[in-house]
Amino acid sequence: MKMAKKGIMLALTVWMGIGLAGCGAAGAGNTPNPGDQKAPAQTSQSNAAADQGQGQDKLLSGSVVVYSAGPEGLANKIKEGFEKKTGVKVEMFQGTTGKILARMEAEKSNPAVDVIVLASLPTMQALSSDGELLAYPEAENADKLIPEWSDAAKGYFSYSASALGIVYNTKLVQAPPASWSDLAKPEWKGLVNIPDPSLSGSALDFMSGYLSAAGEDGWKLFEQYKQNDVAMAGANQEALDPVITGAKSVVAAGVDYMAYKAKSQGEPVDIVYPKEGTVISPRPAGIVNTSKNVDNAKAFIDYLLSDEAQQLVAKAYLMPGRSDVEAKDRANYKDIETYKVDWQWMNEHTEEVAARFTQLFK
Amino acid sequence: MPLNSLKPYNRIGMMLALILLGLLIVLPLLFILWTSVSKGSSIDLGAPLRNMLEHDLSQVLFNSIWLGLCVIAATTVLALPLAWMMAKTALRRHKWLDIVLLIPFMTPPYIGSMGWMLFMQKNGYMEQFFPASSAVTPAFFSFGGMVAIMSLHLFPFLYLLLRNSLLQIGGSLEEAAAVHGGGFLYRTRRIILPLLLSGYMMGALLIFVKTIAEFGTPATFGRKIGFYVMTSEIHRYISSWPLDFGKATSLASVLLAACLVMWYIQSVISSRYSYRLVGGKGSGARMLPLRGWRGLICWLYVGLLLLASIGIPYFSIISASLLKLRGEGLAWSNLTLSHYADLLAPGSESLRAILNSLGLAVVASTIAVVLGTWFALTVGRSSRPGQKLVDLFSLLPNTVPGIVIVVGLILFWNAKWMPIPLYNTYGMVVLTYVILFLPYTVQYVKSSFNQLDPVLLQAGHVFGGRRLYVLRRILLPLLLPGMLAGWMMTFTISNRELVGSLLILPPSMQTSATYIYAQFEQGAVSMGMAMAVVSVGVTTVMLVILNIFSSKQKVE
Numbered sequence: 001m002k003m004a005k006k007g008i009m010l011a012l013t014v015w016m017g018i019g020l021a022g023c024g025a026a027g028a029g030n031t032p033n034p035g036d037q038k039a040p041a042q043t044s045q046s047n048a049a050a051d052q053g054q055g056q057d058k059l060l061s062g063s064v065v066v067y068s069a070g071p072e073g074l075a076n077k078i079k080e081g082f083e084k085k086t087g088v089k090v091e092m093f094q095g096t097t098g099k100i101l102a103r104m105e106a107e108k109s110n111p112a113v114d115v116i117v118l119a120s121l122p123t124m125q126a127l128s129s130d131g132e133l134l135a136y137p138e139a140e141n142a143d144k145l146i147p148e149w150s151d152a153a154k155g156y157f158s159y160s161a162s163a164l165g166i167v168y169n170t171k172l173v174q175a176p177p178a179s180w181s182d183l184a185k186p187e188w189k190g191l192v193n194i195p196d197p198s199l200s201g202s203a204l205d206f207m208s209g210y211l212s213a214a215g216e217d218g219w220k221l222f223e224q225y226k227q228n229d230v231a232m233a234g235a236n237q238e239a240l241d242p243v244i245t246g247a248k249s250v251v252a253a254g255v256d257y258m259a260y261k262a263k264s265q266g267e268p269v270d271i272v273y274p275k276e277g278t279v280i281s282p283r284p285a286g287i288v289n290t291s292k293n294v295d296n297a298k299a300f301i302d303y304l305l306s307d308e309a310q311q312l313v314a315k316a317y318l319m320p321g322r323s324d325v326e327a328k329d330r331a332n333y334k335d336i337e338t339y340k341v342d343w344q345w346m347n348e349h350t351e352e353v354a355a356r357f358t359q360l361f362k
Numbered sequence: 363m364p365l366n367s368l369k370p371y372n373r374i375g376m377m378l379a380l381i382l383l384g385l386l387i388v389l390p391l392l393f394i395l396w397t398s399v400s401k402g403s404s405i406d407l408g409a410p411l412r413n414m415l416e417h418d419l420s421q422v423l424f425n426s427i428w429l430g431l432c433v434i435a436a437t438t439v440l441a442l443p444l445a446w447m448m449a450k451t452a453l454r455r456h457k458w459l460d461i462v463l464l465i466p467f468m469t470p471p472y473i474g475s476m477g478w479m480l481f482m483q484k485n486g487y488m489e490q491f492f493p494a495s496s497a498v499t500p501a502f503f504s505f506g507g508m509v510a511i512m513s514l515h516l517f518p519f520l521y522l523l524l525r526n527s528l529l530q531i532g533g534s535l536e537e538a539a540a541v542h543g544g545g546f547l548y549r550t551r552r553i554i555l556p557l558l559l560s561g562y563m564m565g566a567l568l569i570f571v572k573t574i575a576e577f578g579t580p581a582t583f584g585r586k587i588g589f590y591v592m593t594s595e596i597h598r599y600i601s602s603w604p605l606d607f608g609k610a611t612s613l614a615s616v617l618l619a620a621c622l623v624m625w626y627i628q629s630v631i632s633s634r635y636s637y638r639l640v641g642g643k644g645s646g647a648r649m650l651p652l653r654g655w656r657g658l659i660c661w662l663y664v665g666l667l668l669l670a671s672i673g674i675p676y677f678s679i680i681s682a683s684l685l686k687l688r689g690e691g692l693a694w695s696n697l698t699l700s701h702y703a704d705l706l707a708p709g710s711e712s713l714r715a716i717l718n719s720l721g722l723a724v725v726a727s728t729i730a731v732v733l734g735t736w737f738a739l740t741v742g743r744s745s746r747p748g749q750k751l752v753d754l755f756s757l758l759p760n761t762v763p764g765i766v767i768v769v770g771l772i773l774f775w776n777a778k779w780m781p782i783p784l785y786n787t788y789g790m791v792v793l794t795y796v797i798l799f800l801p802y803t804v805q806y807v808k809s810s811f812n813q814l815d816p817v818l819l820q821a822g823h824v825f826g827g828r829r830l831y832v833l834r835r836i837l838l839p840l841l842l843p844g845m846l847a848g849w850m851m852t853f854t855i856s857n858r859e860l861v862g863s864l865l866i867l868p869p870s871m872q873t874s875a876t877y878i879y880a881q882f883e884q885g886a887v888s889m890g891m892a893m894a895v896v897s898v899g900v901t902t903v904m905l906v907i908l909n910i911f912s913s914k915q916k917v918e
Contacts, residue, residue, distance in 0.1 A: 065869055072884045076711075091869035094880065102600055103865060105607060106772040112786055112869075171689065196585075198598060234585055237885050244689045246485035258885055268689040362588065 063089040064296035067100040068117040069201075069283070071257065074316035075117070081312065082303045088296045096235065097123055097201040104288075114291040115300050117283070120201025121149065121158065122208065124284040125347040128155045134289040136298050141305040144322045146333065148343070149282035158282035159304040159321040160313040163336050164206040165278060167254035169243050170268045176250075179274045180210075183252050184224035191249040192230040193242060194361070197354045199235040202281040206253040208346040208353040209279035213339035222360060225252070232361035244269055255281075260317035260330050273331065277339040282321065375740045376748050383737070383755040386797055390770035391618075391758060394611045397773070419595065419613065426592040427620060429509065430570040436513035437520045437569050438562075440667060444517075445524035447660050451650040457913070459664065460522075461905050464850070466671040467518045468901050469679075470858045470875055471578030473894045474515050476882075477675030478507075479583060480682060487678055490692050503587050512579050514671040516572055520565040522847060523809060527561035528554070530813050559635040561809055567628040568805060571621050571760050577861055592617050593765075600765060607769070614766040625757060629750075632812075676895075683891035701892040712893060715877040719857050719897065720904075722788075722873065726795035727852035731845050733796065734803025738844075739837075741808055753808075760801035768794060768862040786868045794866050795856040802855070803848030810844030846912055850905055857901050 068075045072094055079090045093103065097118045104113060118124050127133055133155040142150070142157060149158035166183070168176050177183055183192050197204035211218040231248070233239040236255045242248040244267050259271040285304055287297040303309050310320045314327040326332055447453045448460070466474065481487045482502045489496050501507075531554065539549045580594045592613055599610035652660055682688065686698045705712045734756070741753040759767055771794055776785040784790045818840070822832035838845075860875040867876060874897040881890030 067869075070884060072880055093867075093869040095864065096883065099864060106769055106865065107776055109773075109778050110776045110785075169689070231586070234581075235883065237883055238582075240885065241887060242483065245480065245483070246689065246691070247483040262885060266687050268687075362590070 060086045060088050060296055060299055062293060062296060063091055064114045064293050064300050065091045065093075065112055066115045066117065066300065067093045067095070067103065067113050069097045069100060069119040070094060071261075071316055071318075074312060074318070077312050077316075078304065078309055081308060082300060085303065085308075086296075086299055088299065090300075096199070098199065111288065111290040113288055114293050114297040115285060115287055117159075117285040117304075118201065119281070119283050120205060121282045121284055121343065122205065122347045122350045123201060124156045124286060125343065126350075128153075128286070129347075132288060134287040134291060134294065134297075136287060136301055139298070139305060140302045141322060144324050145305070146282075146321060146323050149280075149321065150284070151286075156284040156286035157301060157305060157321070158284045159309070160318040161280050161282040161321060161333075162202055162318055163256045163273060163278055163280045163331070163338075164202060164253045165256050165259070165271045165273045167240060167243060167251040167256075167259040167269055167271045169246055169249050170270050172246060172249045176270070176272050177274075178272065179276055180221060180252070181224075183230065183250065184221065184228050186228070188228060188250065190229040192225070192228070192252055193233045193239040193248045193250070194225065194230050194252045195236050195239040195254070196232050196234055196361075197357050200239075200255070202236065202255050203253050204350060204354055205281035205346070206279045207357055208350055209281075209339060209341035211349070211353060212342040212345040213277075219356075222357065226360055230361075232358070240269075256330065257317040264317070264329070273336050275337065277337045279341055280319070280333070280336065280338055283318070375736060376752065379737055379740045379752050380748065380755070382733075383752065386793075387755055387758050387767075387800075390767065390774040391762065393773045394766055394770040395615055397607055397611050399612075419592075422590050422592055422595055423616060423620070425589060426574045426617070429505075429512070429589075429591060430573040432505075432509045433512050433516060433573040434566050434569050436509050437517040438566070440513060440517040441519075441521035441524055441565075443663060444667065445521050445528055447664070448521075449525050449528035451660060452652040452657075453660055453664070457909065458906075461902060461909060462668065462672070463518050463521060464854060464905060465898065465902065466515050466675075467851075468854050468858060468898045469515065469675065470860060470878065470894065471512075471515055471576060472582050472860070473578075473679060473878065473891070474675045475511055475579045475582040476891075477678035477682075478502075478511050479586065480678040481674055482507075485691075487681060487692060503583075505587070505589060508579065508583055508587065508589060511583060512573055512576065514675075515579070516569055517671070519572070519851075520562075520569055522851075523561050523565040523568075523806075524558065526806075526809065526843065526847070527558050527813070530810075531557050556635055560632040560812065563628045563631045563635075564805055564809060567624055568760065568801075570624055574617065574620070575760070575762065575764065577765070597765060600769065611766065611769075614762055618762050621760075621762070622754075625754065629753070679891050679894055683888055683895050685888055688887060701888045702896070705889065705892050705896060711872065712874075712877055712889075715872040715874050715893075716897060716900065718871060719873040719875070720900065722791055722795060723853045723856040726792050726799070726856045727849050729792065730796045730800050730852045731803050731849045734800050734848055735807050735841065735845055737800070738804045738807035738811060741804070742811070753804075756804045757801050759798050764798055764859075764861045765865070767798060768865050771797070772865065788868070788871075790868070791863070791866055791871075794862050795852075795859060798859065798862055799852040799855055802851040803845065806848040806851070807841055807844040810841050814840055846908075850908065853904070854901055857897065 066079070075092065075094055079092050082088065083090055093100070093113075095103070097120050100116060100118065101123070104111065104116070107113070116124075116127075124133075128151060135153055135155050137154045139154060139157060142154060145157060145159075146161075149161065150156065166177055166180075177188065182188070195203035197207050207222075210221075214221075230252060233242065236258055239251050240254055240258055240262070243251050243254075244262060254271065256271050256273075259269055262269050263271075285301060287294065287301065291297045305322065307325070310322050310325040313320045314325065314329075317327070317330050319327060319330070319333055323333070444463075453459070469477075479486075482499045484496070484499070486499070488499060535553055535557075536549055539553055544552070574591065575593060577593045577597060580589070580591045581597070584591060584594060596610045596613050596617075599606045599613070650656075681692060683701055684697045684699070685692075686696050686700075690696045704710070707713065737752055737756045741749050741756070771790075772785070774780070775782075775790060775793075784793065814837075818836055819832055822836045827835070858875050859873075860879055863873050863876050864879065867873065872880070874893055878890040878893045878897075881887065881893065
């Protein structure tokens with residue numbers, strides 16, 4: 001019974017929190033106040049202050065609901081950093097891009113989310129063209145973002161990115177493959193995993209990006225893969241794990257930050273980027289247009305693009321989205337050879353590519 | 363004197379039960395069906411069937427049903443001898459076995475499958491011990507292996523039902539037959555099996571439904587061997603881009619139909635073979651002593667079963683939770699306890715997740731037992747249409763994949779017109795667990811109740827006992843084992859529930875299951891495995907305490 005009571009209290013607190021946030025938003029401005037370092041527990045007090053302060057100074061309060069696609073460590077650090085800086089409580093749901101979309105779909109009639117952070121750009125583009133995003137033209141530092149990854153209309157912002165490469169087990173592989181076509185050779189028969197594009201947004205970006213550059217002929221590579229017993233294995237981590245334990249030797253189209261992270265822990269894995277080029281998969285964030293805490297949401301976007309958060313991104317072995325921030329422990333944007341991908345084409349053909357690829361590998 | 367003295371209970375409760383069930387279970391499911399047939403403003407009743415045909419999903423449907431039937435067969439082979447041993451032989455004194463045998467069921471299915479995969483895969487633990495085994499291990503990655511994993515996970519379920527039925531058959535009937543010269547085989551064929559059939563059919567139905575609604579094993583092992591079932595397809599439509607709730611819900615309704623057919627067969631057979639076993643007369647249970655080769659065979663059987671269902675998967679799980687570097691394999695120098703230290707660090711996210719899970723499970727299973735007992739009593743012997751309806755409704759959550767129910771619940775409780783602000787709160791999670799696991803209590807209590815002789819209750823009335831008194835002093839004590847089994851089952855499963863929790867937990871809240879899942883997604887497999895060990899350990903300890911407590915009560 002004690003738990004039930006606690007539950008009701010929790011419900012009330014959340015409910016009141018949302019109500020208060022609604023009140024506070026009226027007087028608050030856009031930019032976070034660096035001086036305000038109140039702990040989340042004190043938000044109701046800072047709320048009252050905001051109401052009395054008549055919004056002369058920009059003071060944020062209440063909470064912001066964020067649905068974020070990993071990596072979890074980074075998402076938690078960003079949450080902490082943002083709460084510390086603004087005093088706004090972050091309610092965070094973490095899941096894959098697919099799970100976030102499923103939750104949004106289920107909540108459609110009464111949306112709870114303010115900010116979404118996804119791991120797949122075409123998905124965000126689709127949301128944008130459906131008019132589900134709220135533009136934020138005044139976003140700080142948005143001009144420093146790598147332009148082809150983000151929205152010119154400022155609907156979404158790619159705060160980070162990962163590149164796709166060939167991840168291999170260093171104990172089992174002495175001469176790593178140098179090109180995508182190497183993996184179709186008999187010496188790799190039955191030793192290669194590839195992530196399922198219907199579960200991994202980044203893998204899907206690779207496949208549709210590769211096809212947008214190579215055209216219909218690009219399918220030949222995947223057909224050769226299939227003949228060489230390349231196995232389609234779940235999402236990114238499920239594809240990588242057998243390579244760490246030695247059940248498989250190589251992941252084709254493996255996400256690089258996971259490989260860097262495992263490598264830094266001492267696991268016997270490493271990554272190469274094929275010489276002919278690869279695809280970089282940006283990770284966009286945006287405000288949904290049903291947001292009830294718009295000012296907090298905008299502050300969250302500002303924080304994502306701030307120096308502090310961009311450094312956190314780099315520490316999580318991801319590529320910072322801003323061109324003026326460099327990562328130390330990984331390959332940077334300018335070091336990786338990429339295909340000339342057509343994001344517009346990818347956006348239009350995502351569904352078709354995923355369906356055809358999974359059909360081929362089933 | 364009324365022939366059936368239970369009628370008054372039924373009349374009072376029936377309408378109320380129907381309304382409650384309708385509100386909690388049927389309406390959310392109707393929401394789902396509605397989405398599967400409505401397109402904008404028009405209604406298209408053929409949509410589910412067309413979806414099946416268009417996307418060539420008949421093979422997937424066949425896979426699901428075939429898998430369900432094979433798992434029923436395999437769990438029967440595993441559970442029946444065990445139930446007999448635990449009910450009829452001296453093995454029965456070893457109560458601890460009952461708790462140990464629940465462990466496979468406490469293990470989240472995807473963790474169990476991961477354990478098997480880590481053990482059997484190329485360069486896996488098996489090959490690290492016996493390099494020669496690499497000739498055999500690839501054969502494990504087949505349909506047979508999948509049936510084995512799922513059966514080893516689900517058999518405790520059937521075992522508990524069968525053993526309870528066997529215990530209630532008691533010794534007197536068998537002795538009577540023996541006195542009249544019936545041999546062992548004759549007694550088994552003419553007395554035990556017919557009496558067992560009703561309980562068995564219920565168990566088989568639950569196994570079937572559990573199997574075809576299972577997501578963990580198909581998602582890990584099934585995907586690896588390219589064996590796709592309905593749930594994996596539904597999950598694909600519901601959680602990967604592009605989302606298609608319509609298709610997912612139409613597949614779900616086909617799955618629902620398959621389960622309803624099974625339910626119908628089960629209820630026909632059960633009502634034909636239902637007997638009143640617990641009468642007023644004492645039934646001294648005969649216990650076969652276990653000496654010499656008999657004891658050896660029994661213990662060997664139990665030993666092998668425990669090795670396969672717990673030993674192997676837990677060897678993998680525990681090893682994985684202790685490894686410093688997973689790429690280095692098994693070696694003493696590569697072991698560490700640091701994952702456990704991180705996991706149980708005070709104030710850590712993982713510790714909060716464990717406490718969350720326990721709290722939720724206790725609250726949910728208590729509510730589920732109270733509601734479930736009430737519904738089971740309302741169903742009674744399900745002779746009237748109203749009772750049949752309650753029976754069907756309370757079983758529904760078990761016939762639809764959890765994820766579908768959860769989506770229905772979200773659609774329902776988060777609707778704009780819903781006046782109760784339950785969504786995104788703690789209460790919503792409790793509600794979801796109660797709804798998802800209600801069928802267990804209902805089944806357990808129903809199965810105990812069906813074996814009660816109404817004469818007992820009539821006797822209570824004859825001697826002037828009022829309704830409440832009869833309920834308190836006669837009915838409830840006799841139902842208590844069923845209720846307790848229901849509570850333990852609900853507690854165990856809610857503690858590891860994943861699919862629903864992933865969607866329904868309020869932001870910023872984690873349970874041990876979602877924590878494990880997140881660790882796997884993030885690549886911290888060792889942390890995930892350590893959490894699995896801790897949460898199964900905690901559940902086991904809880905059950906042991908409960909068991910000691912309840913057996914003390916019996917003595918008093």
